[in-house]
Amino acid sequence: MRTILITFTIAAATALAIQWSAPITAIGQQRGATPAAPPAAAAPAAPAEPAPKMADGRPDLSGVWWTGGDVGGRGYRGGQLVTFNSLYKPEVTEAAKKLSDRNDPTLKCVPTALGTLNVHMFDVGAVGQIVATPKFVVMLTETFHGYRIIPTDGRKHREEVPPSYRGDAVGHWEGDVFVVETKNFTDDTWMSAEGRVSPHSDELRLVERYRRVDKNTLEIEATVYDPKVLTGPWTVPKKSLVLAPFDQIMPLICSGVETQALMDAAATQPAK
């Protein structure tokens, strides 16, 4: 009887494994850095609607922006991330060898400085919302209830605010490009999450350039400066986001203590 059970169990599990392998392979094929080309016979796409304008004539960046889908869902285009590991100074690379994906600060609900997909408005996850007002551009992130209130009236960085995980930002317009400079970060979190060991210092400075190309497209370019740990600036590859088909991100709690504890329990070695 035991032999029958074991045989049945292995057969059933093998069948399941075959079933699982197909969709997982398909996911790997789908996750390209760029959208799939449309079929040759497809009709030409209608011209994109222009970007909406604010009362002052500037582009209105408002909307919920994502890569085209949720992580793991249809339309998601996380792509293969380009990282900046080669820019770390040797002593930083050496020190980072003591860290692993299990030290990922986001497992304890600590936000990252740049963001998982190299998009600061996302932080961890792949959805962010912009609310533009005449005086501020507000960027909201979903994973950690994070926010950035970016003044656009020409004021300087605040002097009397403590360093933070997401930094202090000011913005200005250069034509139709919204330029955001962020500094005053802490030095105790990572640049990005997902287990990518990516420490930064308190001299981290981000310069981002947002351009709403049309109603449905937001392009983001960024440069990362951190002279304490990097040998030179890192130019983040341009990211193109699309307008999500919903206009409100979701309120979610972060419960990293439970996640960290359960994942530590699953691992054979205690967390460092």
Added chain:
Amino acid sequence: MPQKVLAALMIALVSLSIAVPAWAHHSFAAAYDTSKTFEVKGTINRVRLTNPHSWFFLDVKDAAGKVTEWAFEAGTPSGMIRNGYKASEMKSGTPVTIQGRPAKDPTAKVGMLVTLTTGEGKVYKMFGPEENAAR
């Protein structure tokens, strides 16, 4: 006899050559043996739709009637919900079958969720029922 055992707790470890998808992120590879899968049958105790990851807690009864709690790690709740997950379909006491990756510590009652199948046959994946649905 086999049915009783299967109904209580069936663990089938099978070697797989499938790597964890890149988006199955954070420390999954550090916590779970992603080359193996196993299966557990039980009832939903509670579901925690929290960041950074969601958790399904199961009550699993063995042949002697002893109940053990298992925890399975799933995806980001916002993605699960927008991919079709409905909390109303996963109430306490709902019978489910979970296939997952086992913990690296074989004594830990923790796993990484691959699929969750309800008694009615509805299948949820790590990121919801419509995970990776065709565009």
